Amino acid sequence: xxxxxxxxxxxxxxxxxxxxxxxxxxxxxxxxxxxxxxxxxxxxxxxxxxxxxxxxxxxxxxxxxxxxxxxxxxxxxxxxxxxxxxxxxxxxxxxxxxxxxxxxxxxxxxxxxxxxxxxxxxxxxxxxxxxxxxxxxxxxxxxxxxxxxxxxxxxxxxxxxxxxxxxxxxxxxxxxxxxxxxxxxxxxxxxxxxxxxxxxxxxxxxxxxxxxxxxxxxxxxxxxxxxxxxxxxxxxxxxxxxxxxxxxxxxxxxxxxxxxxxxxxxxxxxxxxxxxxxxxxxxxxxxxxxxxxxxxxxxxxxxxxxxxxxxxxxxxxxxxxxxxxxxxxxxxxxxxxxxxxxxxxxxxxxxxxxxxxxxxxxxxxxxxxxxxxxxxxxxxxxxxxxxxxxxxxxxxxxxxxxxxxxxxxxxxxxxxxxxxxxxxxxxxxxxxxxxxxxxxxxxxxxxxxxxxxxxxxxxxxxxxxxxxxxxxxxxxxxxxxxxxxxxxxxxxxxxxxxxxxxxxxxxxxxxxxxxxxxxxxxxxxxxxxxxxxxxxxxxxxxxxxxxxxxxxxxxxxxxxxxxxxxxxxxxxxxxxxxxxxxxxxxxxxxxxxxxxxxxxxxxxxxxxxxxxxxxxxxxxxxxxxxxxxxxxxxxxxxxxxxxx
Amino acid sequence: xxxxxxxxxxxxxxxxxxxxxxxxxxxxxxxxxxxxxxxxxxxxxxxxxxxxxxxxxxxxxxxxxxxxxxxxxxxxxxxxxxxxxxxxxxxxxxxxxxxxxxxxxxxxxxxxxxxxxxxxxxxxxxxxxxxxxxxxxxxxxxxxxxxxxxxxxxxxxxxxxxxxxxxxxxxxxxxxxxxxxxxxxxxxxxxxxxx
Numbered sequence: 001x002x003x004x005x006x007x008x009x010x011x012x013x014x015x016x017x018x019x020x021x022x023x024x025x026x027x028x029x030x031x032x033x034x035x036x037x038x039x040x041x042x043x044x045x046x047x048x049x050x051x052x053x054x055x056x057x058x059x060x061x062x063x064x065x066x067x068x069x070x071x072x073x074x075x076x077x078x079x080x081x082x083x084x085x086x087x088x089x090x091x092x093x094x095x096x097x098x099x100x101x102x103x104x105x106x107x108x109x110x111x112x113x114x115x116x117x118x119x120x121x122x123x124x125x126x127x128x129x130x131x132x133x134x135x136x137x138x139x140x141x142x143x144x145x146x147x148x149x150x151x152x153x154x155x156x157x158x159x160x161x162x163x164x165x166x167x168x169x170x171x172x173x174x175x176x177x178x179x180x181x182x183x184x185x186x187x188x189x190x191x192x193x194x195x196x197x198x199x200x201x202x203x204x205x206x207x208x209x210x211x212x213x214x215x216x217x218x219x220x221x222x223x224x225x226x227x228x229x230x231x232x233x234x235x236x237x238x239x240x241x242x243x244x245x246x247x248x249x250x251x252x253x254x255x256x257x258x259x260x261x262x263x264x265x266x267x268x269x270x271x272x273x274x275x276x277x278x279x280x281x282x283x284x285x286x287x288x289x290x291x292x293x294x295x296x297x298x299x300x301x302x303x304x305x306x307x308x309x310x311x312x313x314x315x316x317x318x319x320x321x322x323x324x325x326x327x328x329x330x331x332x333x334x335x336x337x338x339x340x341x342x343x344x345x346x347x348x349x350x351x352x353x354x355x356x357x358x359x360x361x362x363x364x365x366x367x368x369x370x371x372x373x374x375x376x377x378x379x380x381x382x383x384x385x386x387x388x389x390x391x392x393x394x395x396x397x398x399x400x401x402x403x404x405x406x407x408x409x410x411x412x413x414x415x416x417x418x419x420x421x422x423x424x425x426x427x428x429x430x431x432x433x434x435x436x437x438x439x440x441x442x443x444x445x446x447x448x449x450x451x452x453x454x455x456x457x458x459x460x461x462x463x464x465x466x467x468x469x470x471x472x473x474x475x476x477x478x479x480x481x482x483x484x485x486x487x488x489x490x491x492x493x494x495x496x497x498x499x500x501x502x503x504x505x506x507x508x509x510x511x512x513x514x515x516x517x518x519x520x521x522x523x524x525x526x527x528x529x530x531x532x533x534x535x536x537x538x539x540x541x542x543x544x545x546x547x548x549x550x551x552x553x554x555x556x557x558x559x560x561x562x563x564x565x566x567x568x569x570x571x572x573x574x575x576x577x578x579x580x581x582x583x584x585x586x587x588x589x590x591x592x593x594x595x596x597x598x599x600x601x602x603x604x605x606x607x608x609x610x611x612x613x614x615x616x617x618x619x620x621x622x623x624x625x626x627x628x629x630x631x632x633x634x635x636x637x638x639x640x641x642x643x644x
Numbered sequence: 645x646x647x648x649x650x651x652x653x654x655x656x657x658x659x660x661x662x663x664x665x666x667x668x669x670x671x672x673x674x675x676x677x678x679x680x681x682x683x684x685x686x687x688x689x690x691x692x693x694x695x696x697x698x699x700x701x702x703x704x705x706x707x708x709x710x711x712x713x714x715x716x717x718x719x720x721x722x723x724x725x726x727x728x729x730x731x732x733x734x735x736x737x738x739x740x741x742x743x744x745x746x747x748x749x750x751x752x753x754x755x756x757x758x759x760x761x762x763x764x765x766x767x768x769x770x771x772x773x774x775x776x777x778x779x780x781x782x783x784x785x786x787x788x789x790x791x792x793x794x795x796x797x798x799x800x801x802x803x804x805x806x807x808x809x810x811x812x813x814x815x816x817x818x819x820x821x822x823x824x825x826x827x828x829x830x831x832x833x834x835x836x837x838x839x
Binding site: 509543544569570571572618619 | 692
């Protein structure tokens with residue numbers, strides 16, 4: 001106890017001695033993250049929600065939360081997955097799934113630079129890739145990935161957004177079949193899926209799946225610049241264990257980084273190569289004109305066996321179950337973050353090409369050539385930290401690596417591999433993110449550390465405490481911790497971009513004149529209530545500060561009543577909400593010019609109110625109405641009205 | 645004189661007047677451009693949003709069209725034609741008559757605009773959601789200023805002429821200048837002939 005106390009005193013003195021620049025927190029940190037009222041942040045940060053299934057939008061450097069974009073999980077606030085329009089977005093081959101585990105957002109690129117059109121993000125559990133359109137900050141497309149399980153080495157885009165790539169974590173029988181689990185070895189396959197992104201409308205379509213040996217494919221990144229046309233995947237469990245992986249998958253000294261020449265495979269499939277395999281996966285598209293989603297089941301996928309395309313795939317031996325697989329802005333260096341070691345392994349793309357040319361192979365695995373470790377190695381970063389996970393890059397030739405076990409960010413120099421600086425994280429950092437840090441042109445300035453554990457960092461909130469991110473200034477030689485801020489769910493990874501690239505394109509309203517919703521009511525003249533057997537459709541409008549109609553009679557117990565509500569407003573930031581007593585669903589939150597639908601199944605006779613759920617105007621409290629519900633056998637005709 | 649007579653035609657291209665409403669909730673203010681034949685949004689949907697604001701105090705909707713939109717263009721075309729005929733054919737003295745006519749026509753237009761504004765700002769729905777009274781107990785009106793800026797409840801209203809009006813004014817000024825130039829030339833000629 002005495003010794004411990006003494007040590008603390010010593011450490012404290014030491015810190016004072018080093019001066020403020022080396023301290024954990026810079027003295028003017030508050031000023032540097034302060035964004036004055038009414039001012040805008042310099043960067044958007046799109047931070048994954050992990051097990052919340054969503055994507056949150058923060059400003060940097062302030063750490064202010066602007067929006068949680070619902071992606072894979074139902075969100076009652078925005079009626080995502082609750083209203084009739086968005087339910088199809090959560091459809092899969094397993095039926096409606098109200099949740100997923102959202103991990104790795106990545107922003108679309110043009111010529112290797114972030115273009116700010118879309119954010120792609122993976123659903124890990126029931127493999128899916130979602131596309132968020134940054135003109136509306138809404139999820140507009142979700143595609144399910146067949147033959148995949150634990151969609152983790154995803155969703156990363158190539159440098160012209162030719163592809164968004166989704167790699168499987170678990171290998172599984174392909175196609176699925178009823179076999180003994182112990183027959184894993186040699187029988188299970190790992191699918192790496194290349195999803196084509198239409199350059200015009202951004203529509204996603206699976207171009208091909210590469211059926212790789214039955215390893216776990218952990219993370220991936222595209223080549224860029226000189227290595228454009230290649231994609232790199234880290235692997236672990238090259239032991240192909242199917243039980244107690246924490247031991248059995250940690251036996252090989254080296255696993256692999258798989259280097260995939262996707263351009264070569266693209267040529268092969270464009271020339272008719274590959275096998276069309278029966279499949280069943282959902283493709284869900286939300287249309288901003290109809291304000292509605294459709295879900296289509298696709299029945300076929302093109303698969304490619306790497307053995308069919310010689311020279312398309314190579315293995316780069318990489319020590320200690322590498323986790324993150326990161327490519328520097330020049331495209332020359334491929335970093336394997338060996339999570340069970342202290343070191344980072346950096347491979348050289350040009351050395352890899354010469355090794356391939358010289359056929360310097362060190363055996364093969366399932367027909368895929370293994371390159372000689374020494375022949376492809378560019379260098380090793382010996383940090384003294386433990387458990388490297390992920391690396392991002394600034395624009396000045398530095399890498400920033402998160403170390404989970406030693407809980408720190410380490411800055412090091414590309415080329416010399418020397419460690420420049422280390423700063424602690426509170427606690428157990430997972431990913432780090434530098435705005436643009438996975439492109440040819442990083443914006444630099446900040447690194448954001450996303451931590452797995454916070455313990456005592458915030459006011460306690462019972463056993464479950466907040467997750468958090470930490471912002472460091474990286475504009476100087478040494479990193480400086482500026483800010484802690486809480487995050488939504490578990491922040492696995494984030495993508496950051498200069499706000500100027502995105503904000504000018506952010507839509508203010510939906511044009512009512514362009515509303516193509518099947519049940520849109522774009523003028524009060526078209527307001528009506530229609531009965532079709534037990535189904536009743538209410539064509540309702542809303543504008544400050546009333547619903548039209550606001551009195552409806554002739555509804556009967558046992559009816560299924562669809563409220564199709566169109567917001568006639570055409571003013572920025574004037575949404576209206578609506579909900580009905582006893583509706584077994586969420587409210588609607590309808591943006592100007594938009595139509596949304598909720599279903600109400602009245603079970604009791606009476607007069608039941610509905611009201612606007614968003615404080616829309618001075619007369620918001622007056623924005624209410626009644627529906628009269630009569631017995632099932634009543635002969636009261638439908639009628640509706642507004643005013644007298 | 646010919647240029648002076650043609651300039652008012654710019655009213656078909658540029659707005660005559662603009663009314664802008666500022667409020668804290670409208671970082672981009674609401675605005676209406678008044679053309680001789682149309683009311684137009686300064687930014688998309690502004691008039692709809694002005695109407696929505698105004699319905700709370702019982703003001704009528706700004707109409708899509710008013711009779712003036714037919715009368716004014718005809719007036720401008722006729723006065724332009726007259727101006728052109730005068731400019732080409734007539735004696736400089738007619739330039740002054742044209743100018744006086746234009747002053748009268750413009751004044752009539754402004755007076756008409758004032759009457760409409762007054763009606764718009766004072767002829768309120770007796771069932772208005774919000775009723776405001778002046779300190780003397782009379783019903784508060786919401787007439788925007790004819791010219792200048794004025795605070796109306798939470799809004800600040802600005803009412804100013806636009807390029808169309810400037811063209812009209814410039815055209816009229818050119819007419820007047822032509823008159824004086826013509827007069828001077830005439831005097832010079834007279835003095836020449838008298839010599």
